[in-house]
Amino acid sequence: MAKVLMKGNEAIGEAAIRAGCLNYFAYPITPQSEVAEYLVRRMPEVGGVFLQGESEVAVGYMIFGAAGAGERVFTTSSSPGISLMSEAISYIAAAQCPAVFVNIMRGGPGLGGILPSQADYLQATKGIGHGDCRLLVMAPASVQEAVEMVMKAFPLAEKYRNPVMILGDGLIGQMMEPVEFPDHLKTEATNKDAWATNGMDHRNSKTRNLVKSLFLDPVQLNDNNLVLKAKYDRMRAEEVMSESYHTDCDYKGLIVSYGTMSRVCRTAVDMLKAEGIDVGMVRPPDGFSVSRKGRCRGSDEAVVHPCAEHRDEHGPDGRGC
Amino acid sequence: MGKTFKKPEALSDTHTHYCPGCTHGVIHRLVAETIDELGIRGRTVGIAPVGCAVLAYNYFNFDFQEAAHGRAPAMATGIKRVRPDLMVFTYQGDGDLASIGMGEIIHAANRGEKFTTIFVNNAIYGMTGGQMAPTTMPDQRTSTSPFGRKVDEVGMPIKMAELLAALQTPAYISRQTVIKPKYINKAKKSIKQAFTYQLENKCFSLVEVVSTCPTNWGMTPVQAVEWTEKTLLAYYQPGDYKVPA
């Protein structure tokens, strides 16, 4: 397909449709409102669902309901809105439903500002929702990457039956760049009939399905947490992405950065190199793979100094999460 | 001779955890009978609240989702929008619907979402041990209003049926009770009407059912029925508050 010039927010909306997601619920917030403004026109063209909810709290549960019924569904928001959705994200993770959340980050804390920021890293990778829940997180550095990650997010959410988050920022959302949409989405068939509340008649079944997160029996609750933990471990093992830049030299320092900042840092590495100073860069595009121990898995085993603090509750083996 | 009274297919064959004299069980039965009679069990999705009915999915026998406290109308919206062919209902208590979930129910009703809400108003937070609800009566004693609800401090109890009926969007809004057989038949009619409007894709529909909580009211089941009839029904008057044109 030919390249088109598109604003990040609009490209994200289009990418979801190309990924076969025809259900979108959202609440306006800068700097991501263009996704809704794009999809309110685009969804009817493809027979999809668009609904502006009354709050991010409600939108989080609209997503839960639709995901529980077995339909592909996504929302977009920005930092304060994601905080409100994080309750629903915990419920969705606990009930093991697939859904995609896009965070076009802005400055915080509090109402913060409307300019791009990367401040929700810890929230996204370690601290979303209550209880032991984790997301798969992908952080794009360009509009093209945002498109590809959004398209990848749906099959990943279905593969793991877990919410996936695209961690973009105001730069990704507002910037116009040439993008090319992949034509086809490769999706492995997943058996939603095994768990979704899509109606017994619909799946030709005599047994009903439950979508729930309550386990009053502590043994059952523990069991559910062990199932989730095994799944999170599998996500870490199978989905970690890592990229190194100018690390095949005797570098004096190594920058770790993610998302749009990795693009800025890449330029900084080039400028320093021109001045004869070797600095390398590693980037975890999944926002996952850097640990406090300072090792970036998938890249060389260099000791690095992360530019953000990374809490690592998974022991001294240097595994991030 | 055929059986004239049997357990609806839409109910599971199990014991409930509800207290003696609690009306949750009667309401479950009316919903289940309705679902059987309309022949929609295979395409119904119920949504359980957080409240004494959180385990409702153990008592009904069809697909169920469990909401967070107050958010059932948002979940129902999500399901119904992406699968309009499914029959969707929320089952919510008064703390769930009239307190923490006030925003979700008003907006769902105002959008005219085509699902049904069964609103169980027992004027108290049953599940958490009898705290004051927005629907608790003036001077009613609860664990967080031990000297009686003081209306000058916390306002008057909220009449949800009237409040929702005031919205301009067409809807079916009714209030009933199930404390005596004469009321049960009317409640059944209302619940069936509510589901029928959904089946016809006509409007949002809600039936408020004035209910008992003898355990947290500190009453015997008989006293609870008497207090409901004398005090609750005087304030929460039964009837249809809104009917679509």
Ligand SMILES: Cc1ncc(C[n+]2csc(CCOP(=O)(O)OP(=O)(O)O)c2C)c(N)n1
């Ligand atoms: C977010 C959140 N806040 C508070 C609670 C605790 N909680 C559980 S049930 C309940 C009240 C339920 O009362 P009601 O909706 O009237 O139902 P009833 O038990 O009376 O049928 C509360 C406050 C919770 N589970 N989640």
Ligand code: SF4
């Ligand atoms: S506590 Fe009240 S509402 Fe809950 S089951 Fe007992 S009587 Fe019913």
Ligand SMILES: [Mg+2]
């Ligand atoms: Mg109650």
